[in-house]
Amino acid sequence: MNNAVSLIKMDTLxxxxxxxxxxxxxxxxxxxxxxxxxxxxxCPGCHNALSWEFDQGTPMTVDELMAQIRAHDFNVTLxxxxxxxxxxxxxxxxxxxAIRAAGYTVWCYxxxxxxxxxxxxxxxxLIPMFEALVDxxxxxxxxxxxxxxxxxxxxxxxxxxxxxxxxxx
Amino acid sequence: xxxTVLKRDGRIVGYNEEKIKAxxxxxxLTTEMGEDEALIQRIVDRIGVSGAAQMSVEEIQDRVExxxxxxxxxxxxKRYIAYRNQRSVARRAKTRDMFLEIIEAKNNDITRENANxxxxxxxxxxxxxASETTKPFVDDYLLSEEAREAxxxxxxxxxxxxxxxxxxxxxxxxxxxxxxxxxFTAGHGESRPAKRIETASIIGCISLETAQNEMHGGxxxxxxxxxxxxxxxxxxxxxxxxxxxxxxxxxxxxxxAELDDFISRHLEGLDGDARLLQHAxxxxxxxxxxxxxxxxxxxxxxxxxxxxxxxxxxxxYGTDTSAEGRCIIRELLQSTYEGxxxxxxxxxxxQIWKKKRGVSYLPEDRNYDLYRLACKVTARRFFxxxxxxxxxxxxxxxxxxxxPKRYEYEVAxxxxxxxxxxxxxxxxxxxGRGNLSFSTINIVRLAIELMGIKEQEERIRRFxxxxxxxxxxxxxxxxxxxxxxxxxxxxxxxLLMTRLWNGADxxxxxxxxxxxxxxxxxxxxxxxxxxxxxxxxGKHHGxxxxxxxxxxxxxSHMRSRANEFCETYNHNYSVLAxxxxxxxxxxxxxxxxxxxxxxxxTDKEYYTNSNHVPVYYHCSPRHxxxxxxxxxxxxxxxxxxxxxxxxxxTHNPQAIADVVDLMDRHNIGYCSVNHNRNRxxxxxxxxxxxNLDVCPKCGSKNxxxxxxxxxxxxxxxxxxxxxxxxxxNDRVVHK
Numbered sequence: 055m056n057n058a059v060s061l062i063k064m065d066t067l068x069x070x071x072x073x074x075x076x077x078x079x080x081x082x083x084x085x086x087x088x089x090x091x092x093x094x095x096x097c098p099g100c101h102n103a104l105s106w107e108f109d110q111g112t113p114m115t116v117d118e119l120m121a122q123i124r125a126h127d128f129n130v131t132l133x134x135x136x137x138x139x140x141x142x143x144x145x146x147x148x149x150x151x152a153i154r155a156a157g158y159t160v161w162c163y164x165x166x167x168x169x170x171x172x173x174x175x176x177x178x179x180l181i182p183m184f185e186a187l188v189d190x191x192x193x194x195x196x197x198x199x200x201x202x203x204x205x206x207x208x209x210x211x212x213x214x215x216x217x218x219x220x221x222x223x
Numbered sequence: 224x225x226x227t228v229l230k231r232d233g234r235i236v237g238y239n240e241e242k243i244k245a246x247x248x249x250x251x252l253t254t255e256m257g258e259d260e261a262l263i264q265r266i267v268d269r270i271g272v273s274g275a276a277q278m279s280v281e282e283i284q285d286r287v288e289x290x291x292x293x294x295x296x297x298x299x300x301k302r303y304i305a306y307r308n309q310r311s312v313a314r315r316a317k318t319r320d321m322f323l324e325i326i327e328a329k330n331n332d333i334t335r336e337n338a339n340x341x342x343x344x345x346x347x348x349x350x351x352x353a354s355e356t357t358k359p360f361v362d363d364y365l366l367s368e369e370a371r372e373a374x375x376x377x378x379x380x381x382x383x384x385x386x387x388x389x390x391x392x393x394x395x396x397x398x399x400x401x402x403x404x405x406x407f408t409a410g411h412g413e414s415r416p417a418k419r420i421e422t423a424s425i426i427g428c429i430s431l432e433t434a435q436n437e438m439h440g441g442x443x444x445x446x447x448x449x450x451x452x453x454x455x456x457x458x459x460x461x462x463x464x465x466x467x468x469x470x471x472x473x474x475x476x477x478x479x480a481e482l483d484d485f486i487s488r489h490l491e492g493l494d495g496d497a498r499l500l501q502h503a504x505x506x507x508x509x510x511x512x513x514x515x516x517x518x519x520x521x522x523x524x525x526x527x528x529x530x531x532x533x534x535x536x537x538x539x540y541g542t543d544t545s546a547e548g549r550c551i552i553r554e555l556l557q558s559t560y561e562g563x564x565x566x567x568x569x570x571x572x573x574q575i576w577k578k579k580r581g582v583s584y585l586p587e588d589r590n591y592d593l594y595r596l597a598c599k600v601t602a603r604r605f606f607x608x609x610x611x612x613x614x615x616x617x618x619x620x621x622x623x624x625x626x627p628k629r630y631e632y633e634v635a636x637x638x639x640x641x642x643x644x645x646x647x648x649x650x651x652x653x654x655g656r657g658n659l660s661f662s663t664i665n666i667v668r669l670a671i672e673l674m675g676i677k678e679q680e681e682r683i684r685r686f687x688x689x690x691x692x693x694x695x696x697x698x699x700x701x702x703x704x705x706x707x708x709x710x711x712x713x714x715x716x717x718l719l720m721t722r723l724w725n726g727a728d729x730x731x732x733x734x735x736x737x738x739x740x741x742x743x744x745x746x747x748x749x750x751x752x753x754x755x756x757x758x759x760x761g762k763h764h765g766x767x768x769x770x771x772x773x774x775x776x777x778x779s780h781m782r783s784r785a786n787e788f789c790e791t792y793n794h795n796y797s798v799l800a801x802x803x804x805x806x807x808x809x810x811x812x813x814x815x816x817x818x819x820x821x822x823x824x825t826d827k828e829y830y831t832n833s834n835h836v837p838v839y840y841h842c843s844p845r846h847x848x849x850x851x852x853x854x855x856x857x858x859x860x861x862x863x864x865x866x867x868x869x870x871x872x873t874h875n876p877q878a879i880a881d882v883v884d885l886m887d888r889h890n891i892g893y894c895s896v897n898h899n900r901n902r903x904x905x906x907x908x909x910x911x912x913x914n915l916d917v918c919p920k921c922g923s924k925n926x927x928x929x930x931x932x933x934x935x936x937x938x939x940x941x942x943x944x945x946x947x948x949x950x951x952n953d954r955v956v957h958k
Contacts, residue, residue, distance in 0.1 A: 075843035075844075075845065075846075076843040076844040076845060076868075077870070078870045078872065078878035079869055079874075082875060082877040082878075083877035083878050084844055084882070125845075126843050127845055128845070199910065199912075202875075203874065203875075222595070222599075222876055222877050223599065223873070223874070223876060
């Protein structure tokens with residue numbers, strides 16, 4: 055790891071709204087869900103509208119978050135807010151890298167569609183690190199509580215290559 | 224000359240003439256002429272001198288009546304008699320009130336002591352009358368003075384006290400292979416050895432049902448898959464024989480065809496013998512499926528104990544890797560998944576998956592596919608629970624993968640949590656054995672009584688002293704009950720003491736069960752470790768490392784004392800993490816009366832289940848596992864680890880598997896996952912919403928909200944007692 059990267063890791067703080075250990079609603083198994091602050095999609099009917107503001111939450115370093123993740127010892131889900139809008143994005147990447155290195159999988163919820171993400175060069179090295187992405191905005195008219203791990207039927211659970219993830223049910 | 228008086232409760236006290244004087248004076252004061260001390264003294268003198276050395280209270284009162292009648296003051300005699308009658312009615316009034324409550328089918332804590340019992344039915348009421356009236360009999364005639372005092376002072380609860388006079392034992396793990404092989408006699412019928420899967424499954428039901436009427440606890444089958452597997456093969460052979468008849472050709476070579484699995488497949492594209500074979504397999508699978516469905520259905524409908532309860536049944540399975548055993552497991556799970564009747568969740572039997580590395584847990588294991596299916600079934604139907612054969616204390620040195628009878632060395636549980644495995648008087652096994660009786664110590668009260676001591680170290684030192692005193696009393700009480708139980712004759716338990724209990728086949732009907740009863744265990748239980756620790760240290764073990772260290776010290780101490788008792792009394796004593804359905808509010812209510820509402824101790828209507836982290840405490844499942852795990856090794860009489868999960872478990876069976884992983888990782892013995900499951904009884908709609916009152920699909924308000932109470936599933940919460948209801952309302956999900 056070069057100096058520039060480790061500098062970012064040392065100095066950069068993620069703004070964390072909440073860490074929920076052992077939830078069963080944000081992806082397969084029991085997971086540690088990390089709620090990162092800030093989202094511009096502002097979907098009507100959002101179940102977590104209080105998370106839209108970027109300038110809130112507890113500033114935490116990657117190391118601090120990793121200590122919690124290791125203690126809970128579950129796979130991880132990033133949610134929020136939109137974790138892919140969290141800035142600096144480099145900090146999110148460092149976090150995901152660290153989680154993967156510790157042996158956990160990462161699921162990520164985002165308001166972007168998979169196709170939109172494909173056009174965003176800064177996402178190219180982040181997306182492949184996820185086990186799955188739950189993509190697209192929440193659309194109130196498509197809300198369906200029988201959907202697994204999703205709020206509305208336009209949303210999809212995708213592998214980094216864009217294929218649909220198969221889930222143990 | 225009267226010297227002693229025999230009181231109504233059987234106690235003998237010194238004669239005291241003042242008592243007679245006071246009663247007579249009272250009667251006189253209600254008359255116009257008032258009291259007459261001279262007459263009173265005359266009567267007392269006469270009775271005192273002419274009476275026998277020992278007289279009962281009633282006899283003395285009869286004499287007073289007589290003397291008054293002979294005196295000029297006959298109107299006093301009248302008053303005295305009236306007063307006696309009043310007192311006598313008043314003494315019976317308690318019984319009367321209790322009877323009235325049962326008769327009116329009122330929902331109160333007497334009639335809701337047991338959530339699975341229908342006390343509104345005639346048989347249920349009859350049993351409740353009997354139960355409520357035998358309890359005082361036990362107090363007066365069967366308990367020692369110290370045990371009765373410990374109960375009166377709320378230190379001790381004696382479980383199944385109403386059954387005490389019957390000498391019944393608690394529970395047994397059925398060696399179903401013996402029943403299936405040799406048949407048995409029950410009631411007025413004899414059964415022959417089973418030949419096919421339908422019969423075998425029904426005989427399993429009858430065995431459980433019959434023994435339930437001979438005992439006061441639950442009934443379990445320890446290796447359901449192993450026991451029924453042979454009948455999958457015999458049914459298969461029967462199907463091949465049917466084909467032989469049909470086509471007129473010898474197919475006997477097919478009888479022991481090596482099959483990797485019994486799985487239904489379409490016959491298309493199959494010719495010749497391959498087609499015949501697959502047809503026989505398909506027929507067999509469908510028969511096994513129906514037999515499993517019938518088994519579940521019977522266990523939810525056959526009533527026992529005079530018709531007010533279904534059998535408290537449990538079945539353990541998961542480790543038979545033969546094609547036949549796997550067929551049993553698969554069809555049982557699938558049938559459970561589908562539900563009974565209109566697709567409702569079966570309340571019984573409690574099902575327990577035997578999780579074992581190398582057999583039924585890891586991805587490379589032969590029964591891994593069925594384990595994954597089991598997780599999926601649990602996500603929808605709450606069962607199976609999971610028992611951990613890999614926990615250090617659940618392993619057996621004699622277990623060997625190619626031993627066809629290896630199940631004899633696999634621990635099995637009663638669904639409620641009771642665990643019987645270690646054995647000082649024979650092979651370490653769960654099979655053909657059970658618990659004899661339980662008594663539970665109120666460790667919270669012991670701790671509350673010491674809260675006045677300022678210095679914590681001294682408080683704790685005194686606590687262990689008091690705990691020792693109550694432990695001694697408990698061990699003696701269990702021993703006393705044992706000595707009473709062992710005088711029972713084998714013929715009092717016609718099935719249990721011929722076929723089921725280890726060693727019973729050597730007993731003659733008129734012989735006592737003394738030679739074999741030591742196979743069973745005596746359980747010393749505890750409840751409310753969390754509240755006990757709050758009283759002693761200010762915090763419970765979920766929130767403080769110091770409290771956790773003390774909690775472990777307390778339960779370790781109980782365990783080592785239990786081991787001492789084994790030596791002293793020569794029994795299998797063990798410590799039980801008490802589930803205590805009827806008990807959960809009883810202790811608390813009385814302690815609250817004595818000590819008022821103490822924050823974190825008596826401020827809820829219940830005490831926390833055994834060693835559990837309080838249900839209202841928010842923490843991650845990992846934390847809960849780490850805190851509760853070490854208690855499992857200490858509580859060999861039984862334990863359970865629960866996780867409450869948020870959301871719809873059917874969406875996430877991996878979450879169930881993750882809880883099993885927690886059990887595996889932290890050396891936990893037995894676990895189960897709680898979650899919400901609603902079902903519209905009108906249209907069958909299901910979801911996991913909290914407090915669903917109206918079906919979102921059809922608008923019906925007839926919603927079945929499934930919940931677990933001390934190990935048993937209860938469809939509606941109407942039959943829960945108030946303390947358990949309060950506990951349910953406080954439950955938080957672990958995340």
